[in-house]
Amino acid sequence: MxxxxxxxxxxxxxxxxxxxxxxxxxxxxxxxxRGLSYTFPMRLYDPKKVAQKIVAEYNGENASELARRYGYSMRWVLEVLRKERERKHKD
Structure with a gap:
């Protein structure tokens, strides 16, 4: 066509x-x-999926590397890790 x-x-x-x-x-x-309006997300990766990946790949020392790799701030990565620690502590 x-x-x-x-x-x-x-x-x-x-x-x-x-x-x-x-x-x-x-x-x-x-x-x-055609005819539809779409806004593309600023980030390529889904935050929930990235959070799971960060938790899985975190080795205790590589938070800044993970932040760079996935395009998120160090603050966000540390928050993900903090929430995961809290979740594990509750279980």
């Missing part, structure tokens, strides 16, 4: 999208989501 699409006539948004991910994928997005 994309062989029928004249890329030069595309809306600027779809031109940029086609340049980024290819015309076929831009067309698929258009067909699936």
């Amino acid at each position: 994309t062989d029928e699409v004249d890329k030069e006539l595309l809306n600027e948004f779809y031109q940029e999208l086609a340049d980024l991910i290819g015309l076929e994928n831009a067309y698929k997005l258009h067909e699936t989501y």
Whole structure:
């Protein structure tokens, strides 16, 4: 179907999208989501899933490394670890 699409006539948004991910994928997005408004999250990773991963990967000394790896602040990572300690203490 994309062989029928004249890329030069595309809306600027779809031109940029086609340049980024290819015309076929831009067309698929258009067909699936046209007319809808989406806001993409600032963070790539889901905070709940990252929190679980941080708890699993924390070795007692690598909080700053985990913060950098997953794009969260050191404060947030320490809060995740504090909540996990409290949860374990209650059990």
